[in-house]
Amino acid sequence: EHIMDQAVFCQSENPRGEYTQNYDEDEMFHVDLDKKESVFRLKDFTDYTSFDAQGALGIMSTCYYNLNILRTSWNISAGENVAPEVMVYPEDPVQLGEPNTLICLMNSFFPPIINVTWLKNGKRVVDGVGETDYFPTKDQSFRKFHYLTFVPDEKDEYACSVEHYGLEKSPVVKLWSADVPSPPSEAAQTVVCALGLAVGIIGIIAGIVLIFKGMRQNRDFRRGVN
Structure with a gap:
């Protein structure tokens, strides 16, 4: 089952609304x-469909008109503020020095009013940023x-700072940094090599013991036969 729908909202604060x-x-x-x-999310959609924006503008005008009546003539309280759940993650697997996108x-959350600021090492970033609709x-x-x-650079720390009416403590800041495993130290490499050598020596000794044991059992077997 597939569902196609239209979503409309209008409000007194920015953004004023959306279709x-x-x-x-x-x-x-x-x-x-x-x-x-009209702005299609994928350009390929325009190959087989279109939409006259005037129809949506008429719907929005009706929405604003009804909103004004509700605000001035009815004793209707505002909707409950619901805080957003915030996550920060890279679009692709992280490789140092390779371009990527943080999301x-x-x-x-509710209402659809939210302010977002990107930070790099504590300083605001304005280049290379983008956003979707609500x-x-x-x-x-x-x-x-x-x-x-x-x-990505292992020395950099990024943050997504979010402000919303529903947050008890605003803004909420989600941090992200490149989590790349550090190469083993020389001491650790030496220990690994020593352990590998020790295991190899033990294996050789065990093999020699088994060979001599097998030879002895074979010799005893021959004596018993004779």
């Missing part, structure tokens, strides 16, 4: 409300991804 169409919870496209155009995932989930919460392109 997306999704397939099995993966975004196919969203409408850029400022540029008033900061914020999941299961992805709605079945439980009426949202998830969002932020990206940072980087070249």
Whole structure:
């Protein structure tokens, strides 16, 4: 079973709202409300489908109108703030000196208002960053991804700093650094070599003992036969 749906939200704070169409919870496209155009997640989608952004803009206008009525004419309290679950991980297996992308995932939060800052060794990074839209989930919460392109170095420490209304202590900071095993020290290599040599000598001695034991058993057997 596959599900195609459209997701719409509007609110009084930035971002003012969002319109997306999704397939099995993966975004196919969203409408850029400022540029008033449809933006497909994959360019290949435009080969077999299209969407007139004016339809989404009309839906958003209705959403803003209804929101204003609810705020001014009805005694409706704001929704409960739900803090995001935050994870930081690399897109590809880490190799020092090889370009990669760090991903900061914020999941299961509400409302869809969140501020994210990337840090490298404690300093803010603005180059090589990117982000997705807010992805709605079945439980009426949202998830969002932020990206940072980087070249791993064992001396560097990266952090994804997240601010949200639901966090008791804001911002929450998730750290990441390249976890590359250190080469063994010379002392450790010497110990390993010594152990290997000792095991080899023990194996040789055991082999010689078994050979002599076999020769003795064979000699005793011949004497018994004679």
